[in-house]
Amino acid sequence: MELKTVQTHHVPVRYLEGGSGPDLVYLHGAGGVTAEDPFLAALAQKHHVYAPLVPGYGDSEEAPEIRDMLDFTLHTWDVVAALGLKDPILVGHSMGGMIAAEMAAVQPNDVSRLALICPAGLWNDDHPIADLFSLMPYEMPAYLFHDAEAGAKILTAGRDVTDPNFLQTYLVTNARQLGMAGRILFPIPERGLSERLYRIKAKTVVVWGDSDRLVPPFYAHGFKKGIAGAELVSIPEAGHMVILEKPAQVAEAISKLG
Amino acid sequence: MKFTWFNLMPWPYLPDDFRETNRSVWVDIDQKLFDPAKSHEVYNTYMDLLEYADTLGFDGVGVNEHHQNGYGIMPSPNIIAAGLARRTKDAAIVVLGNSIALYNPPVRVAEEFAMLDCISGGRLVAGFPVGTSMDTNYCYGQIPSLTREKYQEAHDLIIKAWTTREPFAFNGRYNKLRHVNLWPRPIQQPHPPIHIPGGGSVETYDFCIDNTYSYSYLSFSGYLRAKALMQGYWNRVEERGAPDKSPYRAGFAQTICVAETDEEAERLYSEHISYFYNRCLHVYPGFADAPGYRTIKTIQTGALSQYAPPQGGYTQLTWKELTEQGHVIAGSPETVRQRMEDLIKGLHVGNIFCLMHVGNMPADKCMYSTKLFAEKVMPKLRNMFPDYADDTRFWAHPLDKRVTSGRLPKEAPSAADLAKTYA
Numbered sequence: 232m233e234l235k236t237v238q239t240h241h242v243p244v245r246y247l248e249g250g251s252g253p254d255l256v257y258l259h260g261a262g263g264v265t266a267e268d269p270f271l272a273a274l275a276q277k278h279h280v281y282a283p284l285v286p287g288y289g290d291s292e293e294a295p296e297i298r299d300m301l302d303f304t305l306h307t308w309d310v311v312a313a314l315g316l317k318d319p320i321l322v323g324h325s326m327g328g329m330i331a332a333e334m335a336a337v338q339p340n341d342v343s344r345l346a347l348i349c350p351a352g353l354w355n356d357d358h359p360i361a362d363l364f365s366l367m368p369y370e371m372p373a374y375l376f377h378d379a380e381a382g383a384k385i386l387t388a389g390r391d392v393t394d395p396n397f398l399q400t401y402l403v404t405n406a407r408q409l410g411m412a413g414r415i416l417f418p419i420p421e422r423g424l425s426e427r428l429y430r431i432k433a434k435t436v437v438v439w440g441d442s443d444r445l446v447p448p449f450y451a452h453g454f455k456k457g458i459a460g461a462e463l464v465s466i467p468e469a470g471h472m473v474i475l476e477k478p479a480q481v482a483e484a485i486s487k488l489g
Numbered sequence: 490m491k492f493t494w495f496n497l498m499p500w501p502y503l504p505d506d507f508r509e510t511n512r513s514v515w516v517d518i519d520q521k522l523f524d525p526a527k528s529h530e531v532y533n534t535y536m537d538l539l540e541y542a543d544t545l546g547f548d549g550v551g552v553n554e555h556h557q558n559g560y561g562i563m564p565s566p567n568i569i570a571a572g573l574a575r576r577t578k579d580a581a582i583v584v585l586g587n588s589i590a591l592y593n594p595p596v597r598v599a600e601e602f603a604m605l606d607c608i609s610g611g612r613l614v615a616g617f618p619v620g621t622s623m624d625t626n627y628c629y630g631q632i633p634s635l636t637r638e639k640y641q642e643a644h645d646l647i648i649k650a651w652t653t654r655e656p657f658a659f660n661g662r663y664n665k666l667r668h669v670n671l672w673p674r675p676i677q678q679p680h681p682p683i684h685i686p687g688g689g690s691v692e693t694y695d696f697c698i699d700n701t702y703s704y705s706y707l708s709f710s711g712y713l714r715a716k717a718l719m720q721g722y723w724n725r726v727e728e729r730g731a732p733d734k735s736p737y738r739a740g741f742a743q744t745i746c747v748a749e750t751d752e753e754a755e756r757l758y759s760e761h762i763s764y765f766y767n768r769c770l771h772v773y774p775g776f777a778d779a780p781g782y783r784t785i786k787t788i789q790t791g792a793l794s795q796y797a798p799p800q801g802g803y804t805q806l807t808w809k810e811l812t813e814q815g816h817v818i819a820g821s822p823e824t825v826r827q828r829m830e831d832l833i834k835g836l837h838v839g840n841i842f843c844l845m846h847v848g849n850m851p852a853d854k855c856m857y858s859t860k861l862f863a864e865k866v867m868p869k870l871r872n873m874f875p876d877y878a879d880d881t882r883f884w885a886h887p888l889d890k891r892v893t894s895g896r897l898p899k900e901a902p903s904a905a906d907l908a909k910t911y912a
Contacts, residue, residue: 410634410781
């Protein structure tokens, strides 16, 4: 994958591009995405993948004027337009799934194929979604992975915790990335999507890891019920980071969209 | 010097094994630990102590706002302040403060502070904190990375409401109001003095300097650790070209315990100090700093949340270490005087928020310590900054003639009395 920049109305947006096949836009979750992401590699085997970073993620410029759900939704449409894409396959994981669903609801005639991977965006008091923002780093693997131990290794890979600047770099990255994510996810990751799901016309596949402890599989039914004709694919032995634990199976589910 | 007697109002009945059996003193504290019937006495004792401080000549009595917090049972400081406005005579009512991003609309703060200023005869000192991440984000649900923008708008609205003498429309991002028309309005003109509690962010330094507000560092870790931060502030005051370096541009909170001797201080107060530092400050670190709450610039200057505990936690700190490292200033009047002098000179601060009720300290010990401080320490520290004796910009300006509560005659007048009065 190659890291590139495209200009949009608000800010220059960084995006990863690679692979060949039908155009596919991948919207990352609150943890962000890198060029080494195995899920992007899996998607790139059959698709021309574009993975734009939310402003503030990675080395991208922040966009203070993007504040609420509508801002995020329209900004991401601006990115699709700036990339010169028409009706790409729209894929989103977690927060990215929430944005993708909103995009498909706001401009239903511009999205014909949609994949939502354990998306945020719905809320039920009896099935609370864990508070991502107050989790300590050492608590995260248990929420994110089916195999927490293996997950912890994935999360800390490439990080030098003995570097004296590690903490500050970590805090700055968190403030930039989760600070931005918080605008649509804090304190409850719900901004009225359930009332707009009915507008989605796209052929939709909803993918969920059976052991997702961050956004429980309970919510899969809400999306399946809310989006006409949506198909649900449950993946065993996978948690919220199903895209890292079972990248090939998720890519396979998405390829059903054609 | 201005000395404000401050009470955080801790809940004094946290169990001995609180640390071991609870995740956090704040945000998700176990509600079962609060006993409403017991709180009746706790509240009234705490308010009595604040009133007592007024009788001893403290310049101010101070209250603050925390939510879902075991060491602060004062989610609405204005309610306590209203009681104090009636029952105290001379002390400034220092509300430090109202977390203005949390009030909807913030005109409510302009109104309530105006009421407090009117009831107290112009004794209000108004504090506008952003609020801790625990209070503002985790308890009150504000989006971390938008909190400061909302705070700024709330500030602008309150100041405009206080200083505009005709109705105006306010088209903010977070507040859309067609008719802002403050009624009542404060006695003090153009508005009560404003203190801004901060934790080391450069943006807050500039905000205070540019608006002639006093910058308060409300730390529990003492003056020795505060030196670098306060020096940063004073450097900024100079860089920013402020007309003076008046010590009243700054305030500092310090835990203080006074006894006849250093040994007596340890004997009387160490268990209450331990209660505060080991139980009351037991905050789950995940609540200390929601991502986006602190600006990038602030993180880069290394100003981390003071609720991120020191290495090893406070449990490791003995009385000796807590006092030697300056978390706590405790001892005989002479010991306390010396250390207070170091603090005042070292930080160059004119406003001291004296944390004299500590943890689960009972009222008798608190009165003892408070009285010794007022009589044997405070007078010796009064004139630390003679060059700035006339600087009243950062303190309340009460009416010369003020009424007090309880002025009605004992009996209602008779018909004959009224006939005479209104003849």
